[in-house]
Amino acid sequence: EAGVAQSPRYKIIEKRQSVAFWCNPISGHATLYWYQQILGQGPKLLIQFQNNGVVDDSQLPKDRFSAERLKGVDSTLKIQPAKLEDSAVYLCASSFTGTGEAFFGQGTRLTVV
């Protein structure tokens, strides 16, 4: 079974630039999550999709972050403009059950300089 695919693996940008991350979940998983993991901390949920609808985006900084899930499959997360404090690993995860049991991708490590 193919896992959750994310790209790119690494990205370095200057502050105020924009960046986008892509995620392809496991086939058949209706729920997709984006988490932000800052160094030394546990992952924090940014946004949760159920099919192509948003379930929870309460912790998404909507002035600069946006996310969409096209046709209920792939998803992109965008940051515009980036700030230094956005340096983190961005994790995509998907789930079939919605119980918290999720499968994670390798993540994208973003460095904002």
Place this chain on the structure above:
Amino acid sequence: AQSVSQHNHHVILSEAASLELGCNYSYGGTVNLFWYVQYPGQHLQLLLKYFSGDPLVKGIKGFEAEFIKSKFSFNLRKPSVQWSDTAEYFCAVNANNQGGKLIFGQGTELSVKP
């Protein structure tokens, strides 16, 4: 607000030593509990889970965890660690009314010396 607290940031053990990693959460309702592990260079993966029933759950690679409801705890144990257990371990909680959202602890880095 819900939160998860892991007691140790970094644990160093010798092979064959016993392991216990503490995890406490704050939430008064029904929860699903998880331990996820991240081996060096790999993605987060599920180690074990508790939904209901027997509070002592067994996971992969000889790990087990015990849910103590009165203490809001879900501690991870392994009787004898191996060098290959070197990884970062995350405790996570899903509240049953929050559709799969996970609240993670800050993680515990385990280093096992050969």
